[in-house]
Amino acid sequence: MKRTALLHAELxxxxxxxxxxxxxxxxxxxxxxxxxxxxxxxxxxPGIPAVADVLRVxxxxxxxxxxxxxxxxxxxxxxQLPDWCQLPVEPKAVSHEDFKRLTQQARVMVRTGExxxxxxxILVAGVTF
Numbered sequence: 001m002k003r004t005a006l007l008h009a010e011l012x013x014x015x016x017x018x019x020x021x022x023x024x025x026x027x028x029x030x031x032x033x034x035x036x037x038x039x040x041x042x043x044x045x046p047g048i049p050a051v052a053d054v055l056r057v058x059x060x061x062x063x064x065x066x067x068x069x070x071x072x073x074x075x076x077x078x079x080q081l082p083d084w085c086q087l088p089v090e091p092k093a094v095s096h097e098d099f100k101r102l103t104q105q106a107r108v109m110v111r112t113g114e115x116x117x118x119x120x121x122i123l124v125a126g127v128t129f
Contacts, residue, residue: 004060005057006058008042010040011040011110012061014040015061017107020125020127021125022106023102023103023105023106023122024108025103025108025109025120026055027112027114027121028119029114029115033109034103034104036104037109040109042112042113046113047115048113050112051114051116051120052086054112055084055085055087056086058110062125064089065089065124065126066091066126067087067089068091068121069082069092071093071096073117073119073120076117082119084116084119085121096118102122
């Protein structure tokens with residue numbers, strides 16, 4: 001049995017397989033998933049699991065050097081980071097269209113049950129040394 005919080009075997013393996021600069025996307029239920037990246041579908045029902053829950057657990061397992069979110073997510077939150085966006089680094093905001101284009105380069109796309117518009121984040125793998 002694993003000792004860390006992340007028990008989902010496929011997601012744990014995907015994170016362990018990332019190299020420096022590789023991208024992992026955690027997305028809401030409506031984010032298009034392009035052909036190419038590995039798809040890990042966690043969605044059970046609307047709202048479960050939430051992006052915030054998945055993000056919290058992934059960050060316990062993954063070293064990140066930067067993160068990206070959609071400008072529209074910040075705009076919907078009155079110019080502040082959305083509540084779900086608890087990150088150890090300040091995320092860069094890009095347009096939702098640019099965000100979707102960047103997902104095509106991701107190694108992994110994680111689909112949640114989140115139904116909040118623009119509740120998506122790209123995590124860029126860092127190194128631990």
